[in-house]
Structure formats: C-alpha cells, structure tokens
Amino acid sequence: MDKKKVLITGVSGLVGSVLAESLNQEYEITGVDLEESRQIPTVKANCSILQDILPAFYDIDTVIDLASNPDQFSAWDVIHDVNLKCTSNFLEASRISGVKRVIFASSNHATGMYEFDSPYSEIVKGDYRSLEADSIPLITTEMPVRPDGPYGIAKAFGEAAGRFYSDQYGISSLSVRIGTLNSEGKPINERQFATLLSHSDLSNLFQKCIEASSNLKYGIYYGVSRNKWRFWDVSNSEKDLGYSPADDAEIWRKG
Ligand SMILES: NC(=O)c1ccc[n+]([C@@H]2O[C@H](COP(=O)([O-])OP(=O)(O)OC[C@H]3O[C@@H](n4cnc5c(N)ncnc54)[C@H](O)[C@@H]3O)[C@@H](O)[C@H]2O)c1
Incomplete structure (x- = not known):
C-alpha cells in the first residue's frame, strides 16, 4: 500500500525533528x-507568503503545522507578521490543495491564565504541600480559552x-496543545x-492524529505526558484517538 503523504511545516525545528525521525519510516514525509x-x-520557503509555500502542499494527505515563532513572550508585531500569517496561510494552502486532514501545533498558552489560579499556581512552583495529585481538578479542552x-x-x-475550515470546507482539523517539549x-x-x-x-500522539478516523472532523487535545502532577485532561484523546500518554516526568525527580 502507498504510504500516506505527510507535510510538516517548520520541520527543521525541535518538534519537527523529533516527528521526522520517528514517523519517517511509516509515512512519506x-x-x-x-x-x-x-x-x-524540504521546500525552503517562508510560510508567511502563501504563493511560496503552495507547491509544497501539492498531493499531500495530511499537514502538520509547526512553523511559527515559538517564543511565548513574542511581541504583537512578531505574532502579526509570523504566527498569524503562517497559520492562516497553512490553512488556505491546505484548502486550495485539497488536503484532507490538518494537525495544528497549538499550545498550552491558549489556556495559560489558568496557571495563576490555585491549585495550578502551586503546582507550577513545585509547592505540593496541601495537594494530592489524584484529586487535582483537571483543565479540559471544553473550558474557555x-x-x-x-x-x-x-x-x-x-x-x-481550524474549526472554520472544518465546518466550511470539510477539512478534518485537529489541534494539539503541546505542553513542554x-x-x-x-x-x-x-x-x-x-x-x-x-x-x-509526542510522536505517538501525532501518529494517532494522522491515523484517526476520517469521521473525526474536529478536536483539540492536550499534549502532555502521564505526569503525576499533570493538570490538563487528556481523556478526550483516549476517546477520539485511542491514545493515552505513557511517560511520567516523576522518574526524573531526584531525592
Ligand atoms: N516545544 C514546545 O514545547 C512547544 C510547546 C507548545 C507549542 N509549540 C509549537 O510547536 C511548533 C514548533 O515548535 P518548536 O519548539 O519546534 O520550535 P522551533 O523554533 O524549534 O521550530 C520552529 C520551526 O519553524 C520554522 N519557521 C519559523 N518561522 C517560519 C516561517 N515564517 N516560514 C517557514 N518556517 C518557519 C523555523 O525555521 C523552525 O525550524 C511551534 O508552532 C510552537 O509554537 C511548541
């Protein structure tokens, strides 16, 4: 059987390199x-310029969109010129080229303000004194951004x-709110x-997104490992994608 053709924007960066390394056997990347x-x-092109990236999208089944400035403290002018343009262009190029599924690298920073509320504010500081890991109320993708x-x-x-491109054009549009990779x-x-x-x-989650049923038209998933102190809910990735994370950051705790 022919391998699925997967295009990764921002393939040369950190996330792209990990995905390329692990998925390269399974897919034509x-x-x-x-x-x-x-x-x-790699097509060397600027994702802020639609015409320049269009050829890369020809005959592609699935696009993983990573190209952007990943600095969470970026000022508005960078976000305007790079991130918003790269995102809208990747969706437009996918629509024009007849791509069936797009997977957008979203971020936990879409919901980052929850971390100023208790108990998340204590957890991110490593202050677990009054907390039990099993009873942390989890932040779900149903909650407001x-x-x-x-x-x-x-x-x-x-x-x-992505929701608009799914509703309007029928493109299956999944977003992964990556934690810390x-x-x-x-x-x-x-x-x-x-x-x-x-x-x-990371690799397993993105592979499940590539392989999910074509009936899955839209979804948002937290990309986080099975960490003891995780506070994002991943139950919908198990339900929609048949995937749950395996690793626990706690193995790196010293003492
Ligand atoms: N690493 C994380 O923990 C993390 C967390 C949340 C979200 N993300 C998201 O995942 C994606 C990848 O992040 P990363 O950590 O690999 O960052 P990175 O900086 O290592 O990789 C980004 C890649 O995008 C490319 N790129 C940037 N602007 C471009 C443009 N205009 N046109 C074409 N290519 C361009 C860069 O050359 C680079 O290879 C980003 O969208 C980031 O916001 C990452």
Whole structure:
C-alpha cells in the first residue's frame, strides 16, 4: 500500500525533528521551512507568503503545522507578521490543495491564565504541600480559552480558524496543545514536572492524529505526558484517538 503523504511545516525545528525521525519510516514525509531539514526533503520557503509555500502542499494527505515563532513572550508585531500569517496561510494552502486532514501545533498558552489560579499556581512552583495529585481538578479542552499573551491568543486563533475550515470546507482539523517539549526530554524546572511531553509521547500522539478516523472532523487535545502532577485532561484523546500518554516526568525527580 502507498504510504500516506505527510507535510510538516517548520520541520527543521525541535518538534519537527523529533516527528521526522520517528514517523519517517511509516509515512512519506516532506517539509517546508526557512531552513533545510537534515532528515527530510524540504521546500525552503517562508510560510508567511502563501504563493511560496503552495507547491509544497501539492498531493499531500495530511499537514502538520509547526512553523511559527515559538517564543511565548513574542511581541504583537512578531505574532502579526509570523504566527498569524503562517497559520492562516497553512490553512488556505491546505484548502486550495485539497488536503484532507490538518494537525495544528497549538499550545498550552491558549489556556495559560489558568496557571495563576490555585491549585495550578502551586503546582507550577513545585509547592505540593496541601495537594494530592489524584484529586487535582483537571483543565479540559471544553473550558474557555484563557490565553496568557499574544502568542497564546494566536494559538487560540489557530484552533478557531481550524474549526472554520472544518465546518466550511470539510477539512478534518485537529489541534494539539503541546505542553513542554524540550531537547533534553526531561523536566528542567519545577513547572515541567507537570507540563512535560516526552519525545515518545509526542510522536505517538501525532501518529494517532494522522491515523484517526476520517469521521473525526474536529478536536483539540492536550499534549502532555502521564505526569503525576499533570493538570490538563487528556481523556478526550483516549476517546477520539485511542491514545493515552505513557511517560511520567516523576522518574526524573531526584531525592
Ligand atoms: N516545544 C514546545 O514545547 C512547544 C510547546 C507548545 C507549542 N509549540 C509549537 O510547536 C511548533 C514548533 O515548535 P518548536 O519548539 O519546534 O520550535 P522551533 O523554533 O524549534 O521550530 C520552529 C520551526 O519553524 C520554522 N519557521 C519559523 N518561522 C517560519 C516561517 N515564517 N516560514 C517557514 N518556517 C518557519 C523555523 O525555521 C523552525 O525550524 C511551534 O508552532 C510552537 O509554537 C511548541
């Protein structure tokens, strides 16, 4: 059987490299990025310019959209010029090219303001004194977005835009609110004991998004490992995608 053709925008970055490495056997993967990927045939183009990226979308089954400025503290002008344009262009290029499924790299920063409320504010500081891990009320994707800045607002925009492309054009549109995917693959501060997404859980989650039934037209999923102090609900990824995370950041706790 022919392999599915998967295009990854932003393929040369951290998340893109992990996905390219793990999914390359299973799928025919190509990329579009400002920089050449070391692993994957890449169209070198700026996702802020629709005409330049269109050729990369030709004959593609599924697009994973990662291209953006990933700095959560980005100022509005960067978000306007890069993130919002890259997001709207990837959706438009997908529509024009007849792509059936898009998977948008959203972020936990679409709901980051919840972290200023108790008990999340204590958890992100590593202050567990009055808490029990099993009884933390989980933040679900049904709850209202509460972005914590322009970067998070742009991710909420991408989720809403994806919903429009699903409703209006029938494109299956899934968004993954990635927690923390770092190059170390382990927590490097207190918050990451709650928010870490291991490389292996990332790859499995995105593969399940690629493979999900074509009847699944829309969904938002938190991308977080099975961390003891996780405060995002992942039960809908089990229900919709048949996937639940495996790794627990707690194994890296010293002492
Ligand atoms: N790493 C995380 O923990 C995390 C968490 C939440 C969301 N995300 C999202 O996942 C995606 C990938 O993040 P990352 O950590 O791999 O970042 P990264 O900076 O390592 O990778 C981003 C890639 O996008 C490319 N890119 C940037 N602007 C572009 C443009 N205009 N045209 C074409 N390519 C462009 C860059 O060259 C780079 O290769 C981003 O959308 C980010 O917001 C990441």
